[in-house]
Amino acid sequence: MRGTSRFRHADPMTYDLGHHGDTEVGAGLIDLAVNVRRAPMPRWLAEPIAASLTGLAAYPDQSEALTAVAARHRRTPGEVLLTAGAAQAFVIIAQALRGVRRPVVVHPQFTEPEAALRAAGHEVERVLLTEADGFRLDAGLVPAESDLVIVGNPTNPTSVLHPAAEIAKLARPGRVLVVDEAFADTTFRPGVTGEPESLASRRDLPGLVVLRSLTKTWALAGLRIGYALAAPELIGRLASPLPLWPVSTPALVAATVIAGDHAVAMERAIAEQLATERAYLVDALRGVPGITVAGEPAAAFVVIRLGGADKIRVELRERGWAVRRGDTFPGLGPDWLRIAVRDTATTDAFIEALNDVVRAADEPGERELL
Ligand SMILES: Cc1ncc(COP(=O)(O)O)c(C=O)c1O
Numbered sequence: 130m131r132g133t134s135r136f137r138h139a140d141p142m143t144y145d146l147g148h149h150g151d152t153e154v155g156a157g158l159i160d161l162a163v164n165v166r167r168a169p170m171p172r173w174l175a176e177p178i179a180a181s182l183t184g185l186a187a188y189p190d191q192s193e194a195l196t197a198v199a200a201r202h203r204r205t206p207g208e209v210l211l212t213a214g215a216a217q218a219f220v221i222i223a224q225a226l227r228g229v230r231r232p233v234v235v236h237p238q239f240t241e242p243e244a245a246l247r248a249a250g251h252e253v254e255r256v257l258l259t260e261a262d263g264f265r266l267d268a269g270l271v272p273a274e275s276d277l278v279i280v281g282n283p284t285n286p287t288s289v290l291h292p293a294a295e296i297a298k299l300a301r302p303g304r305v306l307v308v309d310e311a312f313a314d315t316t317f318r319p320g321v322t323g324e325p326e327s328l329a330s331r332r333d334l335p336g337l338v339v340l341r342s343l344t345k346t347w348a349l350a351g352l353r354i355g356y357a358l359a360a361p362e363l364i365g366r367l368a369s370p371l372p373l374w375p376v377s378t379p380a381l382v383a384a385t386v387i388a389g390d391h392a393v394a395m396e397r398a399i400a401e402q403l404a405t406e407r408a409y410l411v412d413a414l415r416g417v418p419g420i421t422v423a424g425e426p427a428a429a430f431v432v433i434r435l436g437g438a439d440k441i442r443v444e445l446r447e448r449g450w451a452v453r454r455g456d457t458f459p460g461l462g463p464d465w466l467r468i469a470v471r472d473t474a475t476t477d478a479f480i481e482a483l484n485d486v487v488r489a490a491d492e493p494g495e496r497e498l499l
Pocket of ligand 1: 213214215216239281284285309312341342343344350354355
């Protein structure tokens, strides 16, 4: 089966939590549905990964990668758990923390955390952030009794970057606070060194687990590599459901190289360029009749509201463009689409197609056809 929409995720509350952008990208379509950056792998990353193939007879050794990742975030190797992508972390959290009684997922957000919790038998409570509030987190909305809270920062699909101080309010003894920072490396703020609002290096917040992905900026979705950062005791608990050798040798090499100073500097430059391209996309989208861009986008994608977006998405496919449907995200619906930030030439071509489709939809008698 191609893609990731899986039967196990059939959701009683009408959202297909197992649907992801990769299932929307068909042959020949220009992909604005998946948020993985499109760029050739730099030589300094490709060469060590390729060289690692000669060592595949040996079982993977994590020590170098653990040391490198820990150093990057000013932590110790015992505070790092390497995973086969951030996606695997959601599954092990759901399995390792079977004892939690009141798990809360803050939506709209990536649906896999809730799907993994449900698959492990948890009853999940949703806290819904609203468009009226710019999809910004209000820590006061999360029930005080919750012993597991999962929030994304920046959040997929809204692209909103919550203040670190607001998220920190959610940390407390007796609660595990999971912050999915899969897209933190795509954020940039002028005048700020490093990633704005990241909690990756914070060691003072009880129960904090920060999840990171290396698959987005570095276009390594097929390699499967990410990690969790937390206090050693919590890392030990989360590791318990993992099989032996969960991360392959090439993925470990990628983690080591990407944690290095050169890669981190490159990441910052890529994020700065992305900020320019995102501003260009947002401006262009705001010029299309009927479109509202939600919140203040801060990541590698933006989310828009547009009447009849579900049908407009289908029309866009006819014209060769894949965008991500919004109706599978709790808190969004059929009038929402998520669009990946690409280079300005791609944005120009996309906006032209979008304008055409929107105009056609507005022609008398055409609305019903769309
Ligand atoms: C917000 C978010 N978190 C985590 C993931 C999982 O990333 P990966 O497993 O590729 O590291 C994704 C993938 O799309 C995502 O959008």
